[in-house]
Structure formats: C-alpha cells, structure tokens
Amino acid sequence: MSGRQTPTFRIIPGDKGLAAADARADLHELYERYGASVYGRCSYLLRDRSKAEDAMQDVFAKALTHYGSFRQEASPLTWLIKIATHHCLNILRAERAGWRARFEREARAKESTEPGPQVFEMRELVVHMLSLVDQETQAVAIHYHVDEMTLEEVAALLGRSVPTVRKRLSEFAAVCGKELPP
Amino acid sequence: MTLVETPSSHGNHLPELALRRYRAGEFSAEQCQETDRHLAVCAPCRSRLRMLVEEQRAFEREIPFERFAGGVERARRVPRQRPRRIWFAGLGGALAAAAVALFLARTPATGFNRTKGSTVQATVRVASAVASAQRSVPPGSQEVLEPGDRVRLGYRSEEPRYLAAVSVDDTGEITLLYPETGPALAISPTATTTYLPDSLEFTGEGREKVFLFLARKPFDSMAAKQAVKTALESAKGDLAILANPTFAGGQQVFSWLFRKP
Numbered sequence: 079m080s081g082r083q084t085p086t087f088r089i090i091p092g093d094k095g096l097a098a099a100d101a102r103a104d105l106h107e108l109y110e111r112y113g114a115s116v117y118g119r120c121s122y123l124l125r126d127r128s129k130a131e132d133a134m135q136d137v138f139a140k141a142l143t144h145y146g147s148f149r150q151e152a153s154p155l156t157w158l159i160k161i162a163t164h165h166c167l168n169i170l171r172a173e174r175a176g177w178r179a180r181f182e183r184e185a186r187a188k189e190s191t192e193p194g195p196q197v198f199e200m201r202e203l204v205v206h207m208l209s210l211v212d213q214e215t216q217a218v219a220i221h222y223h224v225d226e227m228t229l230e231e232v233a234a235l236l237g238r239s240v241p242t243v244r245k246r247l248s249e250f251a252a253v254c255g256k257e258l259p260p
Numbered sequence: 261m262t263l264v265e266t267p268s269s270h271g272n273h274l275p276e277l278a279l280r281r282y283r284a285g286e287f288s289a290e291q292c293q294e295t296d297r298h299l300a301v302c303a304p305c306r307s308r309l310r311m312l313v314e315e316q317r318a319f320e321r322e323i324p325f326e327r328f329a330g331g332v333e334r335a336r337r338v339p340r341q342r343p344r345r346i347w348f349a350g351l352g353g354a355l356a357a358a359a360v361a362l363f364l365a366r367t368p369a370t371g372f373n374r375t376k377g378s379t380v381q382a383t384v385r386v387a388s389a390v391a392s393a394q395r396s397v398p399p400g401s402q403e404v405l406e407p408g409d410r411v412r413l414g415y416r417s418e419e420p421r422y423l424a425a426v427s428v429d430d431t432g433e434i435t436l437l438y439p440e441t442g443p444a445l446a447i448s449p450t451a452t453t454t455y456l457p458d459s460l461e462f463t464g465e466g467r468e469k470v471f472l473f474l475a476r477k478p479f480d481s482m483a484a485k486q487a488v489k490t491a492l493e494s495a496k497g498d499l500a501i502l503a504n505p506t507f508a509g510g511q512q513v514f515s516w517l518f519r520k521p
Contacts, residue, residue, distance in 0.1 A: 102329065105328075105329055105332065106325055106329075109320075109325050109328050109329070110316070110320075111284040111285065112284060113316065113319050113320070113323070113328065114312070114315045114316040114318070114319035114320075115280050115284070117319050117323070118315060118319075127322075128434070128482065128485060128486065128489070131323060131331065132331070132335075132433075134331075135328070135331035135332045135334070135335040136335045138328075138332045138335075139332050139333075139335035139336035142332070142336055143336060153281055153286055154284075154286065155277070155280055155281050155284050155286055156277065156281070159277070224276065225275070225276050225277040226275035226276040226277060226278075227275065227277055228275075
C-alpha cells in the first residue's frame, strides 16, 4: 500500500466555539472508530479491565485536549495507539515492583501446570518480556511485533533512526532468547 | 521462538495496524482498493478483519457510549491523582491478611455505627498533623480534613468476615485501599476495635468518599471496586448523592465523605 494516508473522519475546528452537541458527536465518532483499538491496547498491557478503562479515558481526554495536533495526524489511530502505549508503559513503570512480581507469579504458575516446551503467541511473548527491558525498547517491541509496523514506521513514530530501532529489537530478541525455554 | 528484525517478518498478510486503520476508515480510495483486492484472496486477513469488527462490537457492549463519554470528560476536567498512602515505619506497602492481625490498634469504642441486628461495626479515626488529638468519625458522616490529617479505618466484628475498602474522588478516580488487589481480607472475630494498618492521607482537592465492605462470604476486591464504579455512574459522578454500593454476597457497607483541604 502506498500513497498519502487520508483520514476520513470529520475534523472539528478546535475546542473553542464548539457546540456541546458537536463535541459529543465527534467523541461518539472517535468511540466508534477507535474505542476498541485503544481499549484493546490498554487491556493488553495493563491486564486489568478497570485500569484499562481508566487509561483509555485518559488517552481520549488527551486526544481532545490536544485536538489541534491530533487532527493534523495522517493516521489518528496510529497517534492514539502511540499515546495509549506510552501511557500504559508509564503506568506499568510506576507499578514496576508489582508488575514484575505478577508476571513472575504467572510464569511460575504456567510452569507448574504446563510442563515442557511452551509456545507463546507473539503478542503474549512480547507482553511477558516487557518488564525486562527499558521503556523505549518496550515501545519498539510493541509497535513492531504487535502492531506489525515496519522498521521505518516504528522509527518515524518514535522519532528514532531505523538503526536504533533495529538495535532495540535485537536487544529485545536477546532478552527473549535468554528467558524462553528452547 | 525466534524474533526476526526484518520488515518481512509479517509475511504476505496485512499488518495488524493496517487492518485497524482500514476498519476505522482512514485509508484513501486507492489504499482501500488495494486492501480490498488483498482481502478478496486472503482468508486469514478476512478473518482478522472480522475479528476486529467483532472486537468493536464487544467493546461497545462492555462500555456503552454514555459511560465512555462521562469517563473521558472526567479525565479531561481533572487529571487522575491517586490517593497517597502514608506508611508507618516498618510496615511497607504490601498488605496481607496476616498483617491485619499483626498490627492491631485497639481503642475504646467511640463514634461507632452499629447496623441494627448485626454484629459488625465500623469507624474512622482522624489524626491531626498539628495536634495530638484524634477524632472518631462514624459512618455516614461528612468530615472536613485539615492539611496533613491522616485517616485510619477501623472495624469490629463478632463473627469472621471478609473486608475490602475502596475510595473514590471527585474526578471519578476509584482506588482499592484494602487490599490493593486480589481477594478480600479475611478478618477474625474481635471484641475490640481493630484498625487497619497504615494511615491514609488524601492528596488533591475536592471530596473523597471511602467505602468499607464487610461480607460473610469471600469476594474479590475488584467486585467492590466495580460496585463503586457502577454506583458512581448511577450518581452521575456526584459524590454527594453516591449511595452505598452493593454486589452479590450480602455484604454490609459503611461509608464516609471527606472534604479535602
């Protein structure tokens, strides 16, 4: 696929002067187009429906607050997913101790109930390994392996060079290789 | 399992994000045609697209628009700010049921509310930052907090019970206080008042409403949090009219409304 990406949802002229009904209609459009994607990203990372809903609300609140820049985006979805990922990773970092402990508990439980080689879906593998790498590598791994963006797309989204993204992915792969059973 | 760092790792299928953008209507006419051509011959991608459509339907069933819009509006008005714990020396952050038994603070009964016909009572003790005096606050009360005031929850039960405490503030932020996650705390019968470990100091402005759930049967603390969330939606976010929430299990609920300094 090539060519300029053109968002088709209706653009509203900023916050000021917006009639409440218009703002509500636009929020409804965001809800229908992007609600599940953002909520899915938050649920995937936070593993808690209540926290995910709160995080999703924060992300859409940011979108409305920064609507001027949001509406300039070629892909509002990509922008929302980036913000949601960043927001959730920050939440997880704040809860770092509990997060690691939880995943370690889950891993032990899995070992005790599923002996032998474990086969993870890629997205499950990624989320289980996130706590072992820094936040930039986390974001790179999620956008590449879960969103299935290209190296170039990840680099553009995060404002990094392609070699840097490749290096982060190599680091992530090395960590996964150490942690996973053969 | 191998992680390969090349763009070709996604194979000949449409990437996840591209399918999501297609569903969201972000593609140009040219991109749509190209995607349609691929979907016509690729069953796995058609299947993934169907899953995305169903994912949105499930999302709308789980979180109706009114709830979504209310939450976004609240988050936009006031950024979330979690109540901050003041930990007593040596207690740390982890709260286990055993810790409740270890850190008992028994005092004469004052300011209690006893539910008629029940053997369960609850109270709150507020300690001032500037004076040595403490005051008891019975459930159902409104209390104005001074800067630095610390709040401690207490209970008395003649029978074994399961306990959870939840707070909610004016921004709609709901926080599990006791326990912070997992099953409700199992408490032993006690003839005197038992205070939960640690004091609480609420940050931010506005009001904070605290609920204490005491049930005969085990329950998960998330059920208590969800019950508060449901009640908050019914009250349209107004803590003044927020009723004591309930959920399956026949629990007794006590509440206090604090106005933060």
